[in-house]
Amino acid sequence: MMSAKRDYYEILGVSQQADGGELKKAFRSLARKYHPDKSDAEDAEERFKEIQEAYAILSDSEKRQVYDRYGHQGLSGGGGGGFQGFHMNFEDIFSGDLNDIFSSFFGGGQRRRNSRGSDVLVRHNIPFSAIVEGTSEELELNLLDDCQTCDGTGALDPTKNKHCTVCGGRGSVTVRQQVGPFMVNQSTQHCPECSGRGSIIDKPCRNCRGEGRETRNQKIRFDIPVGAESGTRLRMRGHGEPAPRGGGDSGDLIIQLEVQAHPWFERDGADLIMSLPVGFPALALGARISLAHIDGKELLIDIPKGSSAGQTIEIRGRGLAHRRGQRGSVVVLLKLHMPKKFDKKTKKALEELGHTLSIGAEDVEQSVRDEAEYRRGNG
Ligand SMILES: [Zn+2]
Ligand SMILES: [Zn+2]
Structure with a gap:
């Protein structure tokens, strides 16, 4: 990778x-x-x-x-x-x-x-089978959340907080900055003294040391959509990091799905593509092949007689579900399975077959020669 x-x-x-x-x-x-x-x-x-x-x-x-x-x-x-x-x-x-x-x-x-909390992105691997019908999953994550000891205030005892004199309790201050001879830039910022809280903590919370946030193990439940692809992002609103010290809204938790590859299918949208290596006899005479399929039922592949390698067979309605409910196709690409070695008996049989079908090496040479001569004659 x-x-x-x-x-x-x-x-x-x-x-x-x-x-x-x-x-x-x-x-x-x-x-x-x-x-x-x-x-x-x-x-x-x-x-x-x-x-x-x-x-x-x-x-x-x-x-x-x-x-x-x-x-x-x-x-x-x-x-x-x-x-x-x-x-x-x-x-x-x-x-x-x-x-x-x-x-x-x-x-x-x-x-x-604004002081909205940060979004958190996690990657989550799911097996291919999870996207066939969609499933419900649960993840355990260590995420920042409001400190439970101080309820997110950061204070050991919030009633002892002192009024911030720098911002007068507003939490924000106006900053004037000379940016040119006649220009003043005026902007509002978080009060640096109280970090926007409006009050000064007397003694910080011992659990979060005044941060108001702590990392906690949280269980997050979510649904895997049918036919989800790698890179699909699920947004869990408000499950990201809380805003610092009770500021604004919490951020979102974004779960990015990584769908594990299927052992033989490749995806093309809702279609599932596979290559199927078969022997010459199956291509020549036709065959029916049965495979266990993703939907738990049998997948029957009918190879018509006289097929060639490189041809495809489309089986409609057995791919993945579209969002609208219909299913895509399984597309089978036929390949010729060619063993590296033959035993003597098989070799002899193939030679004989070559003669009957006129596909021996010497015949190829003759037909290439004929073709060339034919072209010269017509050129
Ligand atoms: Zn605390
Ligand atoms: Zn202040």
């Missing part, structure tokens, strides 16, 4: 001298191509993540310098697969301020617009 990490400049298709404008242009055009909502490419999600990561690093001058000098190894995580990507609306790629979106995602501290 792990492949060598590609060069960020190569991913965006820009030179090492590319400036911010060129980076943005390259990112937008690639993001439009590989946005998972728009692209049908099988690796769209991976590509989109890769593009996001490359842009995130190269558009940040500090990180770019580190990368230029030390490569992937220089960046946090040692160049491993730490970057998970993040959800970006298709419209944001074009209308929003890209740098704003990226910096708010990569912990651009004060720029955070």
Whole structure:
């Protein structure tokens, strides 16, 4: 699964001298191509993540310098697969301020617009059988939640909290910043003294040391949708991290499903594709083959006589369920099973068969010669 990490400049298709404008242009055009909502490419999600990561690093001058000098190894995580990507609306790629979106995602501290808790992404492997009819699953996760000892207040005894004199209990302060000779930028920020609480904790809660949050083992129940594909994300509202110190809403828990491969089926939407190696006699004379199927019933594959390798047989209604209820097809690709060695008896029988069917080596040579002569005569 792990492949060598590609060069960020190569991913965006820009030179090492590319400036911010060129980076943005390259990112937008690639993001439009590989946005998972728009692209049908099988690796769209991976590509989109890769593009996001490359842009995130190269558009940040500090990180770019580190990368230029030390490569992937220089960046946090040692160049491993730490970057998970993040959800970006298709419209944001074009209308929003890209740098704003990226910096708010990569912990651009004060720029955070509200104090909603963070989303948490977990990957969850499910067996192929789970998507056939859909199932209900339960996951045990260690997640941040409000501290139960102090009820999320962070205080040992909230009644002893003192009024914050810096913000007057409002939790926010107005900051005026001179940005030019005649310009003052005015903005509202969390009060630095009380971290937006409006009050000062007398003694911090011993359990969470004033954080108001603690990690707890939680059981999360969710349903696997019928026909879910790898990369499907289930959003559990409010099950992510709580906002710091009782601020805003909790974030969401996002469960990304990874569907294990089936031993012989490949998926194409609701269709299931398999290749079936059969011997020459089965192709020539026809055959009926029976397999145990994903729906628990028998799957009968009827090979018509006179089939050739490379032909497909479609069995309708035995694939995966569509969202609308119908089922896709099983598509069987016929392959010729050719043993590496034959015993003497079989070899003799094949030679005889070759004579009767005119498929021996010498006959092929003659027919190739005939064909060439015929063409010369008509050329
Ligand atoms: Zn506590
Ligand atoms: Zn305050």
